[in-house]
Amino acid sequence: MAGHVDSHDHDAHTDSDGHGPAFYIKIWAILLVLFLISVAGPEISHHKAVILVTAFGIAIVKAYMVAVNFMHIKHEKKYIAYIMFAMLGAVFLFYIAVSTDVQMTSGSNWENASAKAVIEQHKDFQEHIEHE
Amino acid sequence: MGTTTPIATTRSVTGMPTGRLAVWWVIGSEIVIFGGLLMCYLMFRLKYPYWAMYSVHTNTFAGALNTFVLLTSSLFIVLAHYYAERKEELKAFGLIWATIFGGLTFLVIKGIEWTTEITNGFTITSSMFWSFYYTAAGLHALHVIAGMCLMAWISMDVLQKKNMHRVELIGIYWHFVDIVWIFLFPLLYIAK
């Protein structure tokens, strides 16, 4: 394939951010702190809000930090992030529409009798949890 | 002929190297696979609060340790990328293998964890929570294994200073696997 002008050299691509190892280690350290909080939070308090924020809120922050700093999405073309968000959007769209059927145990003119029965079977345990 | 790279591969109309563009699309397709599974799990989890009685039996310590292992391996692979770009192939090679070792540690911990759970009678058919637990974590573990194999293969090229850009590609993939675990961990272990 001689005589073609296109460049063959991928390796010429350099990291435009110029971050060194120190930067990555700093991010890693922050991630570890967040991680410790997310583990400790639910241990300290069984309050639902605390669990939600510490476990899932922090998961989102951590994912964001990994994506932005380790995957370098901040230096990527904008549309890469848009594509990823579009994919996430598809997932949430699925959740929103489907949860009306699957997550509910009854609705307009229907009820999920077997799901109710399953919940009924475990009622004792449910109360046990709520008392704790 | 077989080994010649087509001109097509070397072009970069978008300004992004082709490999990196492709990896992002791979991740896009993975987002919907994992996302679909986790959304199914989430619907049932919110429908059946009693699943907490199963999730108390998950080993939070093992899960936490694995989170730490994956986070750290993510650091290794991003450093490997850093050195690969600077053509320091020995450092890159070492860091790639550190990452593979991280993946291995992850799998060993997972193995111990699963063995304990199965011997305690919590198998994939015990209840739907455990079905989701093994399916989601299993699918994730398959990705870990795939990533490790690819890294081992890439590391051979790195030693010869060939295809150094692939370190970045496998890195992006590995970070994605890490991110999936970041969400699996609270979903399966912490929410009790």
Next chain:
Amino acid sequence: MIELLRQSGSSFANDINNLILLITVLAGFWLIVAEVVLFWLVWKFRRKPGVKAQYITGERKEEMKWIHWPHNLILICDVVIIVFAIRVWYTVKQQLPPAGSTIRIIGQQWAWRFVMPGADNVLGTKDDIETVDELHVKVDSVYHFKLETIDVIHSFSVPQFRLKQDGLPGRIVTGWFKPTKVGRFDIQCAEICGIGHGIMMSKLFVDSPEDYDKWIASHTPAAVSSN
């Protein structure tokens, strides 16, 4: 229009018939317009020696209007259809009129079971009548049905009623119908349910009030009627 092919026999059947007619008129109009224009253009602009094609980008305003006008008109048609479709849907599936009687319909591989409330018109009492592959209802009476299945998904379908509803294992789906014509009709299973799907046929008898009472009397379980 659809009645020529299958008679209607329930109170809401005409709503559905009319909706189908509305869509046939609107969609049919667009179909005919598009097909006629297509064939006419193929004929009009067939290749003739020495005649060169025109250069039209389709991006100028006076060209775009040929697309935009149909586009807007179709939007209007769509809105009309949406309004009528949702109104019919609301009548048939969402808003249940007060029930005269409530029956249970149970699908299984490969038969329909029906539980009718019997003489006291209350389900779950001793005089309930349970039948297999045969349903008797009284004409001009509003029925609610509780549809469930015990194994796989089945679909309760009565073409004359313009009624179709899937039944799922574990779920109870409520619906209604009000038969308006006396006669004997087919009940189908409209969702594939295994190798016997093609034989899952039940008979529906819409009886006059006298016939219905006679049938109830003759089918009330012996233990109850002897009391």
Next chain:
Amino acid sequence: MATNHAEHHDHHEMSFWEKYVFPLDHKIIGLQYLLTGIIMGFLGAYFSYVFRMQLAFPGIDVPLFGLVTSAQYNSLITNHGTIMIFWFAMPILVAGFGNYLIPLMIGADDMVFPKINRLSYQIFLLSVVVLLSSFFVHNGGFGGAWTAYPPLSAKAEYNLTPWGSILWLIAVVLEFVAFLLGGINFITTLMNSRAKGMKMMDIPMVCWMIVLASILFMASAGPLIAGAAMLLFDQTIGTGFFDPARGGDPILWQHLFWFFGHPEVYVVFLPAMGIVAEVITTFSRKKLFAYKVVLFTTFATGILSFFVWAHHQFIAGIDPRLANIFTVTTLLISIPIAEMLFVYIATLWGGAIELTTAMLFALGFLATFLIGGVTGVFLGASGADIYFHDTYFVLAHFHYTFVPIAVIAVFAGLYYWFPKMFGRFMDETLGKIHFWGTMVGFNGIFMPLFFTGAAGDHRRIFDFSNFPELAVSSLQNLRIAATVSVIITAVFQFVFLFNFIYSMFRGRKCTVNNPWKANTLEWFATCPPPHGNFPVMPEVYRGPYEFSVPGRELDYWPQNEKV
């Protein structure tokens, strides 16, 4: 031509194995997909012949098959549907034409990842083998419809095909993996490897459409792949994801399936529209009417296609309030589709239309797809769907969309690109016989079925004589008419098969690069193009549809010609 031969000296001669069995060349891989798809298409057509015979003449000894049991009947319809979508429409329209055309039309020498491309076909071939093997296991192939609703598909005690259902599911998943790999290749190739000068708006429509189809597939297939893993565990190791008694939910599968299933319609529809765009512009010597409008309607269709899936489930036990939302979105999607069809029809205005076989098929696509599109309105409108759901009306409707897409548009593409693929022309006379036979036969099959469906014929019934209301002779005559039409259509496909194979070796030779005087870059390469495609990598100076430009002597203006 001289440069062309010079190119060859760079390569060593490839053995037959290297060239045709384990190729890296996108064109050979494309042809592999194409031929596998055609073979599978004939298999699917054979299945339809068998079950149509059973429906028209219940209980007869079907020639070339024998007696049809109800279990076999279910398996035949299930696999007919599955094959026609996943092993016929997808490999031909997306993978076959996509592989063959994208690099050629954007002026590249190959796909960006030839090895992944080869792997994609190999996985696809494996999926074919797994599917075929499912017919020969204990109790035969899966018979729970291509939608595979659990619990029927999840438990062998219900479907009675313990192995068939598992193999069927594995085959489908493998096929998905193959198309994900292929799709990533298509997308990156189009994004990154376009010829110098080819801007976004210079990309031929068919490339746009195949790539958008790949993106739609990628975004919609994910949940179903996860769902397939769940169903597989339900089938094999006894989990209860879809078992209501254990807290699972069968409706979840329906959502997972149709969340994929509806965008899938557009995954095959878009490439067909792309092929038709190329053919009608070339043979009417016209610029595509409003390129940007076509592109934007394509985007709109793609995005909207993610919001309509539950119209397949209106009466399936979903919450009736949800149905209202999906009625609105479903009817709204008619707007971009209608607009797209109007644009195509408008393209004919002022043209110089030459009715070659390819053009006939392209126009046939427009004429018949319109019927498919219009009848869809009945099913998207929730109120009317109560009656039509799961009847032959639905069946006739979607065959009026899928047959134009996967058969008629594919024929348009094959007759059009055949000279490029094999360096010879297909016979036009036989082609026209094939065209008229196909059109008459196809309409003869599905027109009657609209009426039987509207009269209450429900789907997947192995013998209507069990239903007294449906066993009447007026309906039976319509069923027989449909079956006779199947046979007529099938006979004319052998005309095609003969033409295809004969022309490949004995057809009129194509001595020029650009026999149709088209503009796109594939016509700059020789017929057939060598490995590496182009003697010199082309540059692009204008859009793909510059036909009959005023002030130019020639009525076409190839994209790569500077002046």
